[in-house]
Amino acid sequence: MQLRDDFAKHISELNDPLERPYSKGIDTSLLQSIDDINHLNKEVQNINPDYMTFLPSYFWYFYFVAGWTYFASYMFSVVFTLLFIRNLDFILSGFTVGFVLLGILMFTVFCTPLILLLYQFIKKNPFRTQYYFLKKEQKIAYYYRPLMKFRQPYELKIVDYKDIHPDLHLDRYNQAYTPLNLYVADPVTGDITHHLKLEDYRVNPRVQWAFIRTYMESPAEDLPIDHKICQAYPMDTSQSLFACSDIIFRKNGLLNNTHSGRDTAIVLTISALYALGYLFQGNHYQCVKRAILHPDVKKLLTWDGKDNPYPIQPITTEAQRAFQGKNWQVNTRWTVAILINISLFSWAMVAYNS
Numbered sequence: 001m002q003l004r005d006d007f008a009k010h011i012s013e014l015n016d017p018l019e020r021p022y023s024k025g026i027d028t029s030l031l032q033s034i035d036d037i038n039h040l041n042k043e044v045q046n047i048n049p050d051y052m053t054f055l056p057s058y059f060w061y062f063y064f065v066a067g068w069t070y071f072a073s074y075m076f077s078v079v080f081t082l083l084f085i086r087n088l089d090f091i092l093s094g095f096t097v098g099f100v101l102l103g104i105l106m107f108t109v110f111c112t113p114l115i116l117l118l119y120q121f122i123k124k125n126p127f128r129t130q131y132y133f134l135k136k137e138q139k140i141a142y143y144y145r146p147l148m149k150f151r152q153p154y155e156l157k158i159v160d161y162k163d164i165h166p167d168l169h170l171d172r173y174n175q176a177y178t179p180l181n182l183y184v185a186d187p188v189t190g191d192i193t194h195h196l197k198l199e200d201y202r203v204n205p206r207v208q209w210a211f212i213r214t215y216m217e218s219p220a221e222d223l224p225i226d227h228k229i230c231q232a233y234p235m236d237t238s239q240s241l242f243a244c245s246d247i248i249f250r251k252n253g254l255l256n257n258t259h260s261g262r263d264t265a266i267v268l269t270i271s272a273l274y275a276l277g278y279l280f281q282g283n284h285y286q287c288v289k290r291a292i293l294h295p296d297v298k299k300l301l302t303w304d305g306k307d308n309p310y311p312i313q314p315i316t317t318e319a320q321r322a323f324q325g326k327n328w329q330v331n332t333r334w335t336v337a338i339l340i341n342i343s344l345f346s347w348a349m350v351a352y353n354s
Contacts, residue, residue, distance in 0.1 A: 011185040016168040030210040041229040042251040050303035056128040124287035141291040180205035220309035227311035240325035242334040245282030272340035
């Protein structure tokens, strides 16, 4: 299995190993961390007697891509104005071919990120994976694809939970981040065969591991689930990019979970300024690759959909309509936010070139 060069390839190379599954008692004091537990409650996408999964993490490069797109579009507009509009007489005097070729080059360089982003919105290619912790089967199921091999199809991986080696990997390029990593090693050679990167930088990884261990190894009543926070999100079947983009606001407490249209003003203001970044995150949630849909995983599931001992907030009628793309309040709010964003961008272009 291909791993990044800065991650361990042998079990002896782990940076800061944590206790393995069932190796010793769970430190329940970690589950008293209110902020971290509330965060994990917001991250839980689904939890029942058979499996648990979190919302897939997103990265700072989402904002980098959004910024790159804005900057590239801005530069294209500026250069186009300077070269074409302000030099129209020069263009018409006999240098049309050269300027057309220059225009094509400018379009390719500066508008590529915007074209790629629109392509992603339409095609919904998965670029992150989702991990499923199967409690009754004591396994973890997920899809894997090497980071840079975009054309290679995702491969289903199913590993035994008891074989997990958790580790706090210290990123040598950013000392502030210590994400939780789960490894599976060959029992004979110690070479790592599977690497699960949860990569949630906003929570104490020791609390996250205690949360996972409690779910996999303990009764349902031991897991600190708050039904007021923990809500199921059907992003993978969502027809609405806008409803998926709303998730970032709801996880931060800026929107209610009913998609009823309340609290619109503050979200409209924020989303108008960062529309592209939030839509990109919404696309990330919407197109995540779900191992649970694979037939080899489906046959492992034993829950019949009834009597869930874990309290999780059900999807309201309004929220369901939003994920189906039929909630006019959600659609209107995001449409207005995008129009405001375009207007601000256009105003900046005019102001710069006036």
